[in-house]
Amino acid sequence: MAASHAEKTHAAPAAPQGGGPRKGTVAVRVVGRPDSLEQRIYLPEVVKGLGVTAKHFFANLFSRKYTVTVEYPEQKVKYPPRNRGLHRLMHREDGEVRCVACMLCPTVCPAHCITIVPEETGNGNEKRPKVFEIDELRCVVCGLCVEACPCDAIRMDTGEHATAVDFRADAILGKLDLLKRGAASTAVQGGVGGDWRAKADKTRDETP
């Protein structure tokens, strides 16, 4: 279509001797308006567009050939294993919360949606969260809290979505909500077993 348009070309200023475009200049091509009746009324293009729409409509009606959507919520797509769902807090083997209130997750959280108030556990060397809250409305589902946690205390592997709420405050999940969704985890720092330091020392000593 453009080939039949009246076109005027404003040539770029002559290149300097030695070839190559002159720095700081541009070529402007002025494209004329459509001149034939067919081009001016756009009807053939409109008919072509409708043809594509009709083709997809009938193909989907009888064979769903071009359908890329699913009938949610009756039909659900399978989430990939690394999908980030609603948060949960993991338990130790004795049922206690694994979180040691180290404050790494609220520090790394870009949405500032994690609130932790620590308390002493009473054993002299550990803390635990007295309050642990996540505002799921402010969460941007980045997963950084899970990455930052040194003791596998927080996960987002539930496959659950944050539920719709009428009031903003209802979107804040508390410690009990998060623990209810949790499960026992026996992960240890480094993920290689409780005696990881002894093994690492042995490997280092044996390495020539």
Ligand code: SF4
């Ligand atoms: S997923 Fe990201 S935004 Fe959500 S609580 Fe964790 S760190 Fe914050």
Ligand code: SF4
């Ligand atoms: S990073 Fe882990 S251990 Fe530290 S406060 Fe967050 S959930 Fe608790």
